[in-house]
Amino acid sequence: MSGISRRKFLTCTLVGAGATALSLKTTDAFASAKLEGYPDSMGVLVDLGRCVGCRSCEAACNREQHLPAPAQSFDDPSVFDQTFHNGQKRRTDEQAYTVVNRYEPTATDQPVYRKSQCNHCNEPACLTSCFVNAYTKTSEGAVIYNPNICVGCRNCMIACPFNMPAYSYSSATNPVIKKCIFCYDTRLKNGLPPACVEICPQQVMTFGHRKELIEIAHERIKARPDRYIDHLYGENEVGGTSWMYLAPAPFEEVGFDTTMNNEPIISNVKDFLGTVPMVLAIWPALFTGFHLLATRKHDIEQHGDDHSAHKEEEKKS
Amino acid sequence: MKIKIIIPVIIATFVFVAGLSPLMAATTPPAQVRIDQLSKDFEPVEFDHASHVDMVGDCGECHHHTTGTASNDPDCMRCHNSGATGERVACRDCHAPDPFSADHLKTTSEDRKRYHRDLLGLKGAYHRSCTGCHEASGGPTGCLDCHLRTEAGDALFRAGKYTPAPTDKAAGH
The missing domain is CATH 3.30.70.20 (Alpha-Beta Plaits)
Known part of the structure; x- marks a missing residue:
């Protein structure tokens, strides 16, 4: 994958790390939320x-x-x-x-x-x-x-x-x-x-x-x-x-x-159910990001062509 | 609401000593005790204290605290070995008629150092004291052997004239 630029690699790493950190945080939050029951029950x-x-x-x-x-x-x-x-x-x-x-x-x-x-x-x-x-x-x-x-x-x-x-x-x-x-x-x-x-x-x-x-x-x-x-x-x-x-x-x-x-x-299911909102909230953004990154080069090339064409037009005039 | 609780307690005081001074009450055992805490569903029980005194002889068989003899329970004697005579002799003096009322729970919750925290209520104390002995000595143990049900009691237990008509469902589904 010689096509990946340094900048693109860093962005991908950051996004991935962020998603992992979020998912870990979610699991921790659920694990520590063990109820002892109401105090005056x-x-x-x-x-x-x-x-x-x-x-x-x-x-x-x-x-x-x-x-x-x-x-x-x-x-x-x-x-x-x-x-x-x-x-x-x-x-x-x-x-x-x-x-x-x-x-x-x-x-x-x-x-x-x-x-x-x-x-x-x-x-x-x-x-x-x-x-x-x-x-x-x-x-x-x-x-x-x-x-x-x-x-x-x-x-x-x-x-x-x-x-x-x-x-x-x-x-x-x-x-x-x-x-x-x-x-x-x-x-x-x-x-x-x-x-x-x-x-x-x-x-x-x-x-x-x-x-x-x-x-x-x-x-x-x-x-x-x-x-x-x-x-x-x-x-x-x-x-x-x-x-x-x-x-x-x-x-x-x-x-x-x-x-x-x-x-x-609830402990049998809460780890799984805890990931559902995370998947729903993060995955669309994450994969949209991946998609945008993956198609960026193509966009740049297109945009670059347009730009050069624009410059050529400028030169002509 | 409180009056409803207090009245049976007052009535449940020893009928025999009603006209006597409190000093006499502490030393003279009552001949009869009227127990009517459950008067809604059951008729009052006229407990023949005198005949039980004759039968059992030793006050410590039923009472933890007595006016003369020491307790028969060796566990009690670990602490209460100095004096046998107690000022509180009647069951209701310690066993509350309303052990689960908010007031009573508050009192026991706040008194954290109290040793006798897990104390039976009056009704539980009566039944567990009476039936244990009755089982051992062949006395009556059925509910209706001591308690006659009122009409409200028959309605509660769906017995007497409130007995459900027998159906096929009675055998289960």
């Missing part, structure tokens, strides 16, 4: 060893959220024997934002009951996946959504690592997402605990500031190491959740996914 510590499976929490949720009547009474323990496809236990749906299931782990004599509902992640995957921005993570810690914005695409159902969002399949005209909202509208934003926490006779759930709950949980493990698995589920899983769990038996035996990464789900 509230949370709930669930101590599974205390639960006796009375299902009062399900009843309280039903009343608080004005959900439709269930198929069976809330004091009917036969629901614990129900299994669905592939032996799955009951799950949250449009009529129940929280469900209690019974497990019989080998480590304990007594059955262990586990309440499930939205865990209100610090960096919610549902929020990330929602292309109409229906979801909000409030400073109180709740992950809420606006059903008027929801278009019913169900991306969040796929994105949620805990399989919590449900869908109003019963609505033919306007199906939307349905899930636990931490009783945000009626309670949390007024400084009150959610209905399930308040009704629980055994105080399975402790409501408070998430940071303090983490301390309390570790103190409980330390005080009674024989009673707890030495792990606070939700402290770090998928970047941390507002609802956290202590268990008397291995978590995988009481319905928890223990293969969860401590990185938020």
Whole structure:
């Protein structure tokens, strides 16, 4: 490439270096933006060893959220024997934002009951996946959504690592997402605990500031190491959740996914998604520049010819 | 809103000692305790304190602080080994009826050096104290064994006359 002039080479190098620097800077910015959650986020510590499976929490949720009547009474323990496809236990749906299931782990004599509902992640995957921005993570810690914005695409159902969002399949005209909202509208934003926490006779759930709950949980493990698995589920899983769990038996035996990464789900995609705006913004300019440089010689030659022609004309006159 | 919380607490004071002086209250165990914190959904429970005193004998079986005997919990005795008599004997004196109210959370958050930070609320303390012993001694453990539901409670649990009509859906989809 003897045709490249010194000036052209320098310009190309500068442009290339600039683009590289920009892309590196973008990646760094994303890497350092790891959220620790809102500083004053509230949370709930669930101590599974205390639960006796009375299902009062399900009843309280039903009343608080004005959900439709269930198929069976809330004091009917036969629901614990129900299994669905592939032996799955009951799950949250449009009529129940929280469900209690019974497990019989080998480590304990007594059955262990586990309440499930939205865990209100610090960096919610549902929020990330929602292309109409229906979801909000409030400073109180709740992950809420606006059903008027929801278009019913169900991306969040796929994105949620805990399989919590449900869908109003019963609505033919306007199906939307349905899930636990931490009783945000009626309670949390007024400084009150959610209905399930308040009704629980055994105080399975402790409501408070998430940071303090983490301390309390570790103190409980330390005080009674024989009673707890030495792990606070939700402290770090998928970047941390507002609802956290202590268990008397291995978590995988009481319905928890223990293969969860401590990185938020968004970390899987944010490096890639971070490059999209860069590509869109820089590449057109960069390649236009390359094109202009590559065709410059031709332009100069043409322009040069014109110029010399002009000079010749001048000479003639 | 506060009155709603306070009234049950006041009513829950020992019925027996209602007419007696506070000094007497500290030393005389009540014969009966009316527990009606859940009065919206459940009828009040008339707890027969006297018969439990006869049955158990040792106050320290249920109370951390008593008017005479020391606590049975060796962990408590690590610090509280000097005196057995406590001024606060009733459950509600330490176990708050509203453990998750904004005021209560603020108090516990600010009191960082407090040792008993992870304290059960009154309802949790009652249930966990009662059911643990009842399970071990064969006492009643079902919800309705102690609590009669009000109509609002039946509506809440969708039980009694609010029981849903059986459908095919009950068996799952």
